[in-house]
Amino acid sequence: MSDDAEERADEPSRNISGGPDGGGEAVTAVDDGEPASRAEAVVDELGEMYWQKAYGGRDGFECLVRTILSQNTSDKASQPAHDSLMSRYGGDGIDLAESLAGAAQDELAETISSAGLYNQKSETIVRLAGRVVEEYGGADGFDEFVKSGDPDQVRETLLEMKGVGPKTADCVLLFSGGRNGVFPVDTHVHRIARRMGLAPADADHEQVRQAIEAAVPGEKCGFGHTAMIQFGREYCTAREPACLDGPEACPLVEYCDQVGVDELSGDVVDPAAVVTDD
Known part of the structure; x- marks a missing residue:
């Protein structure tokens, strides 16, 4: 999916995982002196601009379902789908995995239709729910695995599930497992890290993740992940980054290599195109 496609007009201005309603607990970042890397300095600045949170505690299977619903769509579209799904298949005393494993796919697809790609997503959710019930006994067992299992093993297991990619796996580790050192890479993070020079210009999503996690x-x-998404919505957009209006327009300009951005001509290209053109 292109940056332009994700940054549609219906994307909400506020990152759903940030702010007072986004979950997580406010923390004060450890005062550990000067940042050891430019990436850490960027994250520190983002934390001052937006929020500093410690994430974790969400139900593991619900988090997995919520992240699948968010694939290739905006928060504005996926949140109503999640709410409808929980209203129909969840609730007190109901094991969500068991409920969804027995769901009729066409009815689930109708329930989550606002999220887009609803036939594909409903098939994935029903299949994953069945696997969770078979292998973990239900949502509670899966939640225990996510929160107490070895993080590398949890991530590897999630990635073995058809329909679960690196970003989805990392979001489950972060928002449910509360695992430190996990920096999910969505289209905003992928663009910003390469544009700023925090990762190679032609790095794929996994290479960006590895570069940032090694430096932060x-x-x-x-909170670096969620705040960077917010920064991508407000300042470092795909087509019209704030720096085109002059260096004073971007609060992070001193940390940025502006790869793929030509302030004089106003041209903005994907950072990987700069490498290709050389």
């Missing part, structure tokens, strides 16, 4: 202390990765 684990306890800062969670």
Whole structure:
């Protein structure tokens, strides 16, 4: 999915995982002196601009379902789908995995239709629910695995599930497992990290994740991820980054290599195109 496609007019201005209603607990970042890397300095600045949170505690299977619903769509579209799904298949005393494993796919597809790609997503959710019931006994067992299992093993297991990619796996580790050192990479993070020079211009999503996680202390990765998304919505957009209006328009300009951005001509290209053109 292109950056332009994600940054549609219906994307909400506020990152759903940030602010007072986005979950997580407010924390004060550890005062550990000067940042050891430019990426850490960027995350520190983002934390001052937006929020500093420690994430974790969400139900593991619900988090997995919520993240699948968010794939290739905006929060504005996926949140109503999640709410409708929980209203129909969840509730007190109901094991969500068991409920969804027995769901009729066409009815589930109708329930989550606002999220887009509803036939594909409903098939994935029903299949994953069945696997969770078979292998973990239900949502509670899966939640225990996500929160107490070895993080590398949890991530590997999630990635073995058809329909679960690196970003989805990392979001489950972060928002449910509360694992430090996890920096999920969505289209905003992928663009910003390469544009700023925090990762190679032609890096794929996994290479960006590896570069940032190696350079940012684990306890800062969670809010670094959510705050960078917010920064991408407000300042470092795909087509019209704030720096085109002059260096004073972007609060992070001193940390940015502006790869793919030509202030004089106003041209903005994907950072990987700069490498291709050389």
